[in-house]
Amino acid sequence: MNTRTCSTRSRLLAGAAFAAACIAASATAQADDAKPVAAPTTSADAKPADKQPELTFAVGNTLFAGDPESGIYDDVQQFKKEYDLPVTVGAWHWWHMNRNSPHDLHYGTPSLGGTYFWYVVADPQTAATDDGVQVGAHIDARFRDGDERFRTFFDSRAWLWESYLWAKFCDGTTVKGGKIWRRFGLDWDGSWYGNVAYFDGWKLDPDWGASVEKTCNFGHGITADNFLQVFVAQDRVNGSEAGADAESNPHGHERTSFIARTVPTIKLDDGSTLALGLSAQTGRIDNSNSSDHTASAGAVDLTWTKGPYKVFGEYLASNGVRNPANYVTGGPSSHSTDIEVGAAYTWRFITFRGSVSHGDYDNPGGSQIFYLGGVTVAVTKNVDFYVEYVRWDTKATHGPRSVYEDGINFVINWRF
Numbered sequence: 001m002n003t004r005t006c007s008t009r010s011r012l013l014a015g016a017a018f019a020a021a022c023i024a025a026s027a028t029a030q031a032d033d034a035k036p037v038a039a040p041t042t043s044a045d046a047k048p049a050d051k052q053p054e055l056t057f058a059v060g061n062t063l064f065a066g067d068p069e070s071g072i073y074d075d076v077q078q079f080k081k082e083y084d085l086p087v088t089v090g091a092w093h094w095w096h097m098n099r100n101s102p103h104d105l106h107y108g109t110p111s112l113g114g115t116y117f118w119y120v121v122a123d124p125q126t127a128a129t130d131d132g133v134q135v136g137a138h139i140d141a142r143f144r145d146g147d148e149r150f151r152t153f154f155d156s157r158a159w160l161w162e163s164y165l166w167a168k169f170c171d172g173t174t175v176k177g178g179k180i181w182r183r184f185g186l187d188w189d190g191s192w193y194g195n196v197a198y199f200d201g202w203k204l205d206p207d208w209g210a211s212v213e214k215t216c217n218f219g220h221g222i223t224a225d226n227f228l229q230v231f232v233a234q235d236r237v238n239g240s241e242a243g244a245d246a247e248s249n250p251h252g253h254e255r256t257s258f259i260a261r262t263v264p265t266i267k268l269d270d271g272s273t274l275a276l277g278l279s280a281q282t283g284r285i286d287n288s289n290s291s292d293h294t295a296s297a298g299a300v301d302l303t304w305t306k307g308p309y310k311v312f313g314e315y316l317a318s319n320g321v322r323n324p325a326n327y328v329t330g331g332p333s334s335h336s337t338d339i340e341v342g343a344a345y346t347w348r349f350i351t352f353r354g355s356v357s358h359g360d361y362d363n364p365g366g367s368q369i370f371y372l373g374g375v376t377v378a379v380t381k382n383v384d385f386y387v388e389y390v391r392w393d394t395k396a397t398h399g400p401r402s403v404y405e406d407g408i409n410f411v412i413n414w415r416f
Helices: 001-035 068-082
Strands: 087-098 103-106 115-120 134-143 159-166 174-181 206-219 222-233 254-267 273-287 294-306 309-319 335-347 349-361 365-381 383-396 401-416
Touching: 159 206, 273 335
Parallel strands: none
Antiparallel strands: 087 103, 087 115, 087 401, 115 134, 134 159, 159 174, 174 206, 206 222, 222 254, 254 273, 273 294, 294 309, 309 335, 335 349, 349 365, 365 383, 383 401
16 A cells, blocks of 8 residues: 555544544543532542553663562463453552651551552554554553542542543554543653642543544654544543542533644754653533633643653643632632653663642632652562652642641552
C-alpha cells in the first residue's frame, strides 16, 4: 500500500471510528451518570496520586540482579506470552509518618488505612491486518481493601480508571473511545505523591469520551505528539481534593468539553532533547449554585532531558467556577494559576527528584505551596520502593495558613 493510499484510508477510517467512539461513550456515560453520587466530606489527610508506575529503569538496572523475585517475574511473563494473557496485577502499599510530633508511622493514614489500592490491567489486542489496522482494548481496574473510598466522592471502593477500545491505522493514527485519561498539560512529574495541579483536578483525570492521537515525524530529530479529545460526561473518578472541581461536587456535573494538546520535541546536537507542550481545553460545567457554566484553561510546559538528567516546568491557568466551595478558598473561585518546576537525576537503579508547585486563586482569593523531595529505588524488575517528603501549606486570603501535609511517605509498588 503506497503512502498516499494509506493516508487517505486512515483519515476516513479514523474519522468514522472517532464519531462511533463519541456516540458509544455518550450512551455509556448517560447510564453511569444516573448512579447516585456520594456527598464528599472534608479531611485534612492528604491522599496521593492514583497513578500506575512508569517503567523508567533499564532491564537489569536494579538493586538486585538474578534474585528469586526477578526469576519468578520472568517466569510469569513467559507464561503470559505463551498463553496470550495480556494481564498485569499489582498493588501500592503506603506507610506515612508525620514529621513533627508525634512521629507516628501508619499503614496509610489513620483515616485511609489498608492497601492504598490494588490494580488489574488488561490489554488485549489483535494483530495488524493487511491494511495495517490493529484494534484492541485497555482496562485498568482498581480497588481498596480499607474502610474508606479512594476519594470521598467515589461511588465505591472499586473503580475503573480507564476502560476503552482503540484502533490504530496504517499511518500511525490511534482512535480511542470509552473512559479515557485527559491529556491536558504535563503528563506527570514522576513522583508518587503528586503536585498542586493534580490535587486541583487537572492531572490523571479520566472521563467518558473519544480521542485521536498521532505522532508526526518531521525529520532532523523533530517530532510532535498530538492529541485531540472530546468528552461527553464525567465519571466521578478523579484524584482531586474534594472542592477542587465539579466531579467532587454532588450537585455539579462536567458536560461536553474539548481538549487539544501538541508536544513538539527536538533532539539537540549534544544528545539532549527539548519538549514544548501546549494544551487548551474548554467545556461546560453545571453547578446548581453557580451562574458560571463555562470553564476554560490553557497550559504550557517545557521539559529538557539529557541522559540521566531531567528538568521541567509548567504554567497552567484557568477561568470559570469549577466548584462553588474551593478547598483552599472556601468559595466559588473563578480564576486560578498552577505553576510547577522540578528536576530528576537517575543513577543506576536510583532516581532522585524534587519539585515545587504553587496554586493561586481569585474571587475569592487564596494560595497554596507544595514541596516534594524523594527517591525511587528499582529493587527488582517488578518491585519499586519510594521515599518522599512532602510539605504542603494552604491559605485563604483572610484565613490562617494551614499545614495540609508535613510528612514522610514510604511506598512499595509490585506487579506481575
